[in-house]
Amino acid sequence: MSEATRTRTGAVRRAAPWLVLLAAAAVLPPASGDPTITYLATTASIYVLVGTGLNIMFGYTGQVSLGQGALVAVGAYTTGVLMADHGWTFWAAAPAAVLVTTGAGTLMALPAFRLSSWYIALVTLGAAMAARSLLVEFEGLTGGWSGLVGIPRPAIGSRELGERDVLWLVIALNAVLFIMVRNIVDSRLGRGMMAVRDAPEMARSVGVGPVRAKLFAFACGGATAGLGGALLAVHHGLVTPDDFTLDFSILFLLVVIIGGAARLAGPIIGTLLFFALPELLTGLAEWRGLLYGAALLALMVYAPQGVAGAWDKLRARHRRDGPPVAAARTGDGGAEVGPPRGAxxxxxxxxxxxxxxxVHALRGVDLTIEPGEVHAIVGPNGSGKTTLLNVISRLLWQDEGRVLLGAEDVSRATAERLARRGVARVFQTPRLLGASSLRDNVLLGAYARERAGGPATVLRLPRARRERAALAAEADRLLGAHGLAGRADEAAAALPHGEQRLLEVARAMMARPRLLLMDEPAAGLTPRELEALGRLIRAIRDAGTTVVLVEHHIELVADVADVVTVLDRGEPVTSGAPEDALGDARVVELYLGAPA
Ligand SMILES: Nc1ncnc2c1ncn2[C@@H]1O[C@H](COP(=O)(O)OP(=O)(O)OP(=O)(O)O)[C@@H](O)[C@H]1O
Structure with missing residues (x-):
């Protein structure tokens, strides 16, 4: 079978369950002959749509929102007012509603730049409560407690859509949204959002602007909530403040958590379990509260990643129990690290x-690191080595002094800008996307050099597809060069510590860096891994990358460094060739103590 045919067959196999689900959702409710079932299926599908947007915010970007219900309300009322009072068609009113809620969602993001997740939850909860009061207050526009009635169905020409047509419309929109979200998640945008969620400093060091990533996520959440609101308005034919209680706002977060945050199927499963199933089991209405509580508790204890997460885990275990995958390990690290993208x-x-x-971590450091050398920084604990790396990489700004990168003064530059200039970083403790594959972790390293823009990525246009395929091949090659060949699809969190470190180096090398900053890469490595690391660092230097190596492992430093600078209490004590610097009497005293 040719590669193209295999790829196509794989894509068809992956898409098959979704096509079956779509067909079932579109055909079964109308075929039941019971209008209530069609009505409920439409409502549930609208909730899936809103949940999918919230999944981008909460699941993939880690931004909790309890205010989605308020945004749905804004979308519903905007559509209601424009259609019922001003005679707009649905096709004009819905985009207007989406625009308004995208703006409102983006406004809700503003506190997210300063506050932690749980404070944002409180802010968005406040927004949800305020929105409901405003709906009642602005009676002239919103109809107060009585709401807006007589919102017409969408029409094509003079034909108004029936109940079944509205269901199909919502399902079609869900299918398009699902594909778009899948494309986003499997792209630099998605990897950037997950990096902001899991390791904000690492995100900045690969070039992800956290402000842009959060704004994008909130805008997506706002847009889908607005669309959901517009659809609810025409589906119900009326909107009242009672439709948008606090429970309604919280429902969407529960749907995402129960279904499985950061899983594409999460909102579908969550809606089925949380909304559709209990609606159908009306006989259990009295027990519903108790059942919800018990199910939620059980889920939090036994499946904190939601139902979709538990299912993925089960499948992974099943796969591991099967015949062993032939994992080709080269393990030797070295050769193919690839050239940097500039001098x-x-x-x-x-x-x-x-x-x-x-605490004076750095007390007036003067230091020159020449291009193309391995420059090691050593010194006792607390001497300021990590702070120095943070200042060079711009994760921290110095209080005084100047930092030049090449000929450019970067004293006021951001970490993201440095990543674009070709600076990469390896952290003291590995910072990875734990739930993502090794390949995705390495691909994140290419963030600053990927060229496909937002629309090309979301629609997966040929340009974006070609770039993605080339980068994936490069990532697989790099995994091989770091001793992780044949394991591209494993989850990063499952790797032992030493291999996580090598994975971080592979991610950094994916940036094709001109300057690589490494913070104690040897910590916790086995002797064999240490040897491989030594070879790797030399190969990186030989390929034309400057390396700054903060390290306690003196044998490694002596082995790979061209120049060693010794720091003590925030000041360089000496700098020179390894044999001179490490043999300096003051350095020996620092490490071994003063002679008696
Ligand atoms: N964010 C911070 N807030 C307060 N103090 C800090 C912070 N970061 C570093 N320090 C302090 O600054 C000093 C230098 O810390 P730094 O981590 O740079 O040292 P180091 O040489 O890298 O140490 P180690 O070898 O243990 O990693 C230490 O006294 C540390 O406690």
């Missing part, structure tokens, strides 16, 4: 000071 970058620090309250 190696040097760094010059002059008079750099950084304090944390009364």
């Amino acid at each position: 190696p970058l040097g760094v010059e620090l002059s008079g750099v000071r950084k304090s944390f309250g009364g």
Whole structure:
């Protein structure tokens, strides 16, 4: 079978369950002959739509919102007012509603730049409560407690859509949204959002702007809530404040959590379990509260990643029980790290000071790192090594002094900008997307050099597809060069510590960096892994990348460094070739203590 045929067959096999689900949702309710079932199926499908938007915000970007119900209300009322009072068609009113709620959703994002997730939850909860009061207050526009009635169904020409047509419309919109979200999640946009959720500093070090990522997520959540509101308005034919209680707002978050946050199927499963199933089992109405509570508790304890997450885990275990996958491990790390995307970058620090309250972490550091060398920074615990790396990578700004990258003054530049200039970073403790595959983790490293824009990515246009395929092949090659060949689809969190470190180096190399900053990469490695790391660092330097290596492992430093700088209490003590710097009497005293 040719590669193209195999790819096509794989795609068909992956799409098959979704096509079956779509067909079932479109055909079965109308075929039941019971209008209530069609009505409920439409309502549930609208909830899936809103839940999918919230999944982008909460599941993939980690931004909790208890205010989705308020945005749905804004969408519903905007559509209601425009259609019932101003005679707009649905096709004009719905985009207007989406525009309004995208704006409102983006406004709700503003506190997210300063507050932690749980404070944002409170802010959005406040927004939900305020929105309901406003709906009642602005009686002239919204009809107060009585709401808006007589909202017509969407029409094509003079034909008004029936109940079944509205269901099909909602299902079609869900299908389009599902494909768009899948494309986003499997792209630099999605990887960037997950990096902001899991490791904000690492996200910045690969070039992801957290503000843009959060704004994008909130805008997606706002847009889908607006669309959901517009559809609810024409589906019900009326909107009242009672439709948008606090429970309604919380419902969407529960749907995402129960179904499985950051899983494409999460909102579908969550809606089925949380809304559709109990509606159908009306005989259990009295017990519903108790059943919900018990199910939620059981889920939190036994399946914190929701039903879809538990299902994925089960499948992964089943796969592991099967015949072993032939994992080709080269394990040797070295050769194919690839060339940097430009000439190696040097760094010059002059008079750099950084304090944390009364702690002076850096006390006026002057340091020159020449392009193309491996420059090791050593020193006792707390001497300021990580702070120095943070200042060079711009995750921290110095209080005083100047930082030059090549010839450019970057004293006021952001970490994201440095990533675009070709600076990559490996952290003291690996910062990875734990739930994502090794390939996706490495692909994240290419964030700053990917060219396909937002629309090309969301619609997966040929340009974006070609770029993605080329980068995926490059990521697989890099995994091989770091001893992780044949394991691209495994989850990063399942790797042992040493391999997680190598994966981080592979991610950094995916940036094709001109300057690589490594913070204690040898910590916790086995002797064999250490040897591979030594070879890797030399190969990276030989390929034309400057390496700054913060390290306690003196044998490794002596083995790979061209220059060693020793820091003590925030100041360089000495700098020079390894044999000179490490043999300096002051350095020996620092490490071994003063002779008696
Ligand atoms: N965010 C912070 N807030 C307060 N103090 C900090 C912060 N970061 C670092 N420090 C302090 O600054 C000093 C230098 O810390 P830094 O982590 O740079 O040292 P280090 O040489 O990397 O140490 P180690 O080898 O243990 O990693 C330490 O006294 C540390 O406690």
